[in-house]
Amino acid sequence: MANVTVAPRERATxxxxxxxxxxxxxxxGKILDAKRLISAFPYDAAIRLRECLKLAAFAGQPRLSCPICGVTLxxxxxxxxxxxxxxRSEDGSCPAVTRTGLSEADIRAMKYRGAQESGAHLRIKELLVRSLEADPRFRDVVVEKTWHASEGTKGLRRPDVAARINELRLAFEVQLSTTFLDVVxxxxxxxxxxxxxxxxxxxGFDPNYRRMTTDDILFGNNSNVLVVDEATVAASVAAGRFILRVWHRQPKIKGDRVVDDWIERLVGWDELKIDVDRQTICALDFEASEAACYAELREARERQRVEAEAxxxxxIARIEEELxxxxxxxxxxxxxxxNPVEHEKRWEALNYALVPFCYHLEGPSCRILVPMRMVWVIETARTGVPVGFGHRNVLEVAHHLLHQHPELIIGFGHLLRAYGNFHLLEELDKTGKWKSKIRSYRALMRSDPRFKLxxxxxxxxxxxxxxLCRKPPTEKTPD
Known part of the structure; x- marks a missing residue:
């Protein structure tokens, strides 16, 4: 059967x-639909989830269990x-029987017997040893030597090749697509x-032809794989330092999403980033690079949003200004x-154009004098001379508004101040009549609905x- 290779960012199936x-x-404690749970992850995240579930179980803190029999999943x-x-184990006691004949251990044993010491496996170990011995920084290079646990821990392992560089001990394992996840x-x-x-x-590695066991190594190693072959051995011998071929995913922004390139390059051991806690050996910190891409994408989207809003x-401001x-x-x-008829029709059209902005007047069209009077008040305050009103000066307009259109007098005062013409009221009020009148009306202006639009x-x-007809936030009511 042909190998099935899935792009890392495709949805898990x-x-x-x-x-x-x-x-x-x-x-x-919630019951989760298995198909929905799986399809919620991209393929690379599903591979990491496999590892996460195994590690959690190893630590005695399983994440998922069978709702029927309670066995770890x-x-x-x-x-x-x-x-x-x-x-976790199939003993036939659960009605939901996993469809498999042999246990994972049985399958692994069968595969290992035929592959562990194959010619290909021995050849890669030989190339690896030659590469390490070409670099004088590596010491104690040994093949198939049993590695006993240190005091306080249990177990033993026999890595394919072991070595030491400075104070760091290294265990090299050659992967020939037969290693189960729990072994990893x-x-x-x-x-x-x-x-x-x-x-x-x-x-070797082909990003377009990957087995599941290769994916477990790849995605468990921060989307990096390390390759030793004839060419890397020649490069190591020529350079006098350990050279490997590294394949890794390189995230980049394309349009409004993050995509990957597959990068292949020769890398010296000293160029690799080694994280013992995470057990990753990487030429590129893919997760950090991917996070940076997403951060850049979020920033770009936020800039676009701000620019679009601006x-x-x-x-809107231009349309409002024209209107x-x-x-x-x-x-x-x-x-x-x-022309009275045309003038009223024109206002009806303008008032309709104001509707989307919620600035329109409601009610009958006979209120045509309302917007006209507002414009006259604004222009009078701006120019400092009566506009539209049949009066001689700003003070006479103020008296007129106070008695005839009290709903506009407060706004008129704010407009005069905004346009720097409030002083005209004081200069024209030779007798002090206006100042006295406005003082007597002050309390009434705060409470009487006649003074409100x-x-x-x-x-x-x-x-x-x-x-500008509003009271500025920091402005105090004048005497």
Whole structure:
């Protein structure tokens, strides 16, 4: 059967008809749909999940269990790289029987008997030893020597090749696509407890033709794989230092998403990043690079959002400014040029154009004088001379508004201050009558509804005056 290779960022695919359709989360107690759980992960994350579930079980803190029999569940994969849940052990006691004949241990033993000391395996070990011996920094290079656990820990291992560089002990294992995940994880745990680094060596790698066992190594090693072959041995001998061929995923931003390139390069041992705690040996910290790409993408999206919002606000502001100008032009039309019917129709059209911005006046069209009067008040305050009102000066306009249109007098005062013309009231008030009158009205102006605009009129007045008719936040009420 042809090998099935899945792109790292593709969604993990569950088997169509899983024998174990549900799992219980031992952290939350919730029952999880197996197919939905699996398909929630990208393929590379599903591979890491396999490792996570195994490690958690090894540590005595399993994450998933069978809701029927309570046995710990792991994530397994078919030959087609479709995922499913399987029991930690299959003794036939659970109604949800995993569809397999032999145990994992049986299968592993059969495969190991035929592959562990194959010619290919021996050849890669020989190339590895030659590469290490070419670099004088590596000491105590030995083949197939039993490695006993240090005091306080249990177990032993026999790595294919062992060596030491400075104070770091290294255990090299040659992977020929026959290593089960629990073997990989068991060795990781053992060597981490010894303070040593486990180095998986492959005889070759093709990103478009990957077995599941290769994926376990790849994604468990931060998306890096290390290769030793004839060419790397020649490079090591020529350079006098240990050279490996490294394949790794290189994340990059393409459009609005993160994608990967596969990078192949020769790398010296001293260029690798070694993390004993995580048991990773990497030429590129893929996870950090990927996180940086996503951070950059988030920043770019935020910039685009801010720029789009600013452009939208700018567009709205331009439309509002044009509409404001049209209202002013309409309201300031000279009386001799006004056709009453056309003038009213024009206001109806302008008022309709204000609807999307919520600045329109509600009610009958006979309120046509309301926007006209607002424009006159604004222009009078801006220019310092009466506009639209048949009065001689600003003070007379103020008296008129106080008695005839009290709803506009407060806004008129704020506009005069905003345009720097409030002093005209004091200069024109020779007798002090205005100052005395406004003082007597002050309490009434705070409470009497006559001095307040209707809600729709207040919105329109604010729009036409660019909110200058409002009291500034820090402004105190003058005497």
């Amino acid at each position: 569950p088997v169509e008809d899983p024998a174990i359709p549900e799992a219980r989360s031992l952290r939350t 792991f994530l397994a994969s078919s030959m087609h790289k479709n995922f499913y849940l399987r029991h 994880l068991g060795r990781k745990i053992f060597y981490r407890e010894q303070g040593a680094a486990l180095v998986w060596i492959l005889p 452009a939208h606000r700018g567009s 404001r100008g049209e209202v002013f032009e309409w309201a300031l039309t000279a009386p001799e040029n006004i 209707a809600e729709d009129e207040d919105r329109l007045f604010g729009f036409l005056s660019n909110e």
